Amino acid sequence: MSMAFNPARWKPAALLPREEAHDGALVFVVAVLCFLACATAIFAISADRAAQGWANQLQGSATVIIRTKGSESPDMAASRAAEALAGTPGVAQALVLERAKAEALLEPWLGTDGIIKDLPVPRLITVELDPSAPASAKALDNALRAAGVDGTVDDHSLWMQDIIHAGQIARIAAVSLFALMALAAAAVIAFATRAGLSARHDVVEIMHLTGATDGFIANLFQARFAAMAALAGLLGGGAAALLAAGIRLLGGGYGLIPVLPIGWLDLLVALPSPVIAGLVAAIAARVTALGLIRAMP
């Protein structure tokens, strides 16, 4: 066997030992972190989309409460108000909510035993706004005044604020979680680099004393941990994409969680996972390795 060795066909071997005992565990931990980061990103996108949808729905409509004045009947006042509102620029449609429907809305609180019939239930008008140039609450209010109708316009701004606020919180939480997981991955890799350098101190020392530059030695660790993290990123990101695809497929048209609609394109978020994981690992390994090597004379 030894005699068969042909120097002309010799190829330089990897300078670092190929496998470490803790490599598998490191890939697993980084893969889990990548999975969580990608899942967070996918659900953040769907939460953002849901918040946007709710905001659009609220932005596209307004509710007007009509109070009667003098001898005019509530139905008459509501009818006049609806007519005035329908003619306002930026309004697509204005419909009077029938008394029966208004009573149905009050039933859960007042019951069905006839009290409602004796109460002056306000009449409601649902106004559908033109999405391209929606009328403002002030414009609707002016239209009511011009028609001589006493009413209050609710353009849902109170709810809108809450929804926009909730959407912002969801975005900030998602970005923070993503950053936290990236930092955790970097810390794990820095720890692994430190352990790897410590375990291979003999190899590092020989290379150092034989004339290897700090950058060359750091490159070895950087390349090794970047490759491992890229593999972990592929596994973790792939698992998150599979999970999201499963949720999208299993729940019918709106997915398993209709309140968080997942689009097929959302899965692409997992695509850069190997690159980002590799990059984070490369930086963490390089910084750690250089710090340790520079402690040598």
Place this chain on the structure above:
Amino acid sequence: MIELANRDQTDTIVRFDGVGLRYGRSPETLQDLSFELKAGSFHFLTGPSGAGKSSLLKLIYLAHRPSRGRIELFGQDIGRSKRKDLPFMRRRIGVVFQEMHLLEHLTAFDNVALPMRLAGQKPATYRTDIAELLQWVGLGTKMHAMPETLSGGERQRLAIARAVVARPEIILADEPTGNLDQEMGQRILKLFTELNRLGTTVLIASHDLDLVASSGMPAFNIESGRLTSPYMDGAADDPADDLGLMASGEPEFIYRRPLTLSQEDSLEDQGP
């Protein structure tokens, strides 16, 4: 200042000036060392175990920084040298470590190739040299053997091959013949002598006074961390003659390859 030169060397390759070395808070291992090694000189460093021979060598091959004093290497004050310049200085030094420090996960061939790879040389430029060198040190049939399968003597020969393969300007050897039989010891000594004849400065730490005496080469002595007057300084004009060894038979690449790889060879561009 002790000046250590033989034949007609003029350039100083190593200069120690009032150098001391302390490990942690322990007493000084080396004290007030002042000497010069001229380029192309050949010396033994003698002294009992624990006298500081290895520590002195470590200061020269830049494994330690002195606690005090000044060291000049290749004309540069290493205390003032930039860190980025030190690897290039180390490439000009070949070291046979006492513990050998072989890379256990690499084959014998890859171990010897290490200095060439670190200097960014292309394999085609040194493959045959390594094969020739391994053949010469008696490891021709074990080129792709792993170090753990080699005997103590074979490991030592491998470490020596790695130290000389890049034709360094100075060779520092710490007990290089300790595990070798007399014949192989003499053979290795002859290689060092021939390299010295071609311009390489050689400093060998040894406590084997018989070997030193039989070599006919000058020696200086260290005791309790202090350099004492030279133990022997009377080298012949051509030390190889005094060794009484064969006049030829060294690996041929040492005559082809110039002394030390170019300092401009950069690893940063090569990648791992």
